[in-house]
Amino acid sequence: MPGNRQIIVRGRPTCIPQAEHFELVDGNMPFAGAGEILIRNLFLSVDPAMRGWLADTSNYSQPIAIGSVMRSLAVGEVVESNAPAFAAGERVMGWFGWQQFAATTPDAVIRKVEDRDLSPSLALGVLGLNGVTALLGLEKVARPTAGDTVVVSTAAGAVGSAVGQIAKLLGCRTVGITGGAEKLAICRDEFGYDVAIDYQAPGLDQALANVCPQGANVYFDNTAGPISDTVYRNLALHARVVTCGTASVSSWNPVPTGPRIERIVMTRRAQIGGFVVLDYMDEFQPAGARLAQWVREGKLKYREEIVDGIENCPGAIADLYEGRNLGKRLIRLV
Numbered sequence: 001m002p003g004n005r006q007i008i009v010r011g012r013p014t015c016i017p018q019a020e021h022f023e024l025v026d027g028n029m030p031f032a033g034a035g036e037i038l039i040r041n042l043f044l045s046v047d048p049a050m051r052g053w054l055a056d057t058s059n060y061s062q063p064i065a066i067g068s069v070m071r072s073l074a075v076g077e078v079v080e081s082n083a084p085a086f087a088a089g090e091r092v093m094g095w096f097g098w099q100q101f102a103a104t105t106p107d108a109v110i111r112k113v114e115d116r117d118l119s120p121s122l123a124l125g126v127l128g129l130n131g132v133t134a135l136l137g138l139e140k141v142a143r144p145t146a147g148d149t150v151v152v153s154t155a156a157g158a159v160g161s162a163v164g165q166i167a168k169l170l171g172c173r174t175v176g177i178t179g180g181a182e183k184l185a186i187c188r189d190e191f192g193y194d195v196a197i198d199y200q201a202p203g204l205d206q207a208l209a210n211v212c213p214q215g216a217n218v219y220f221d222n223t224a225g226p227i228s229d230t231v232y233r234n235l236a237l238h239a240r241v242v243t244c245g246t247a248s249v250s251s252w253n254p255v256p257t258g259p260r261i262e263r264i265v266m267t268r269r270a271q272i273g274g275f276v277v278l279d280y281m282d283e284f285q286p287a288g289a290r291l292a293q294w295v296r297e298g299k300l301k302y303r304e305e306i307v308d309g310i311e312n313c314p315g316a317i318a319d320l321y322e323g324r325n326l327g328k329r330l331i332r333l334v
């Protein structure tokens, strides 16, 4: 009888989760109980948000308990169903954890994955958490209009690349901020940014002022920290900021500090809105369908970085915080 390889949380990180905070174990093969489904995971997601889910501090979700399977989105195939809404062979995306098999109640499923012409992995990236964050973050908070200048941090990443392309589809001018020559080229050549700026090179403030002489109408903030401090100084009148990610500041240790931005916000009449995509779970299906249409039409490009084997999960979060990923980091299981 096959077992169930799982990644168990063994330590509580005070900063970026490292491989030593996890353990790979051979668990027992689960079975679908009454009302449950048994899912064989195909792809596991790796997300920067996992740092926050693991931290023992104020967040939008309960800290993952030590000793439990690492919380994660995954896409998998139903192998056994005792729930009327699901049948064996269907593909589903949801909270199935870093493990090969998950026996769960249907409420762990976010949506069925019915686009058989597209790779199921996309349900975790450009058609999933990342793409939906980009689309709804823009629509719900940023509300860009044609002609706006939209500045995006982590511009080459899974969320950022979708933000830049969707803003472009809406008729905006896009400015991407990312690290290093390779990602700059990807931003310009693959994701169609009008301008790409390297935040690791000196002079970000002047570079932004040069390319946004009237200021940024929208800032899609995926980093916080020094990059955002600089963008705030370059906001246009009535700018909208989506606070979506805080990759460059710690969760709580040490407590992040930085410049006061109140006078900028007041004088520019700027609006800052926090955005968490988990507030919009019931919109994943329609948003995913809209994104899939753009993908099929070649209007929305994406990059995936697929790593084979569950044993590669433990170090994968730290890689994201080193900027070592080129696209959505996924772990393929079969």
Ligand SMILES: NC(=O)c1ccc[n+]([C@@H]2O[C@H](COP(=O)([O-])OP(=O)(O)OC[C@H]3O[C@@H](n4cnc5c(N)ncnc54)[C@H](OP(=O)(O)O)[C@@H]3O)[C@@H](O)[C@H]2O)c1
Binding pocket: 047, 048, 049, 129, 130, 133, 154, 155, 156, 157, 158, 159, 160, 177, 178, 179, 180, 183, 222, 223, 227, 243, 244, 245, 246, 247, 248, 249, 275, 276, 277, 278, 320, 321, 322, 323, 324, 325, 327, 328, 329
């Ligand atoms: N609020 C929500 O609902 C929501 C949902 C999904 C994702 N997010 C957030 O969106 C952001 C991007 O997520 P993603 O999944 O698309 O990941 P990603 O951009 O594909 O990968 C993470 C990227 O973050 C950048 N980064 C890491 N450490 C950094 C630092 N100290 N300073 C500046 N940049 C740093 C790196 O890109 P560079 O090489 O360009 O620096 C790295 O490649 C994250 O902050 C994530 O938490 C939020």
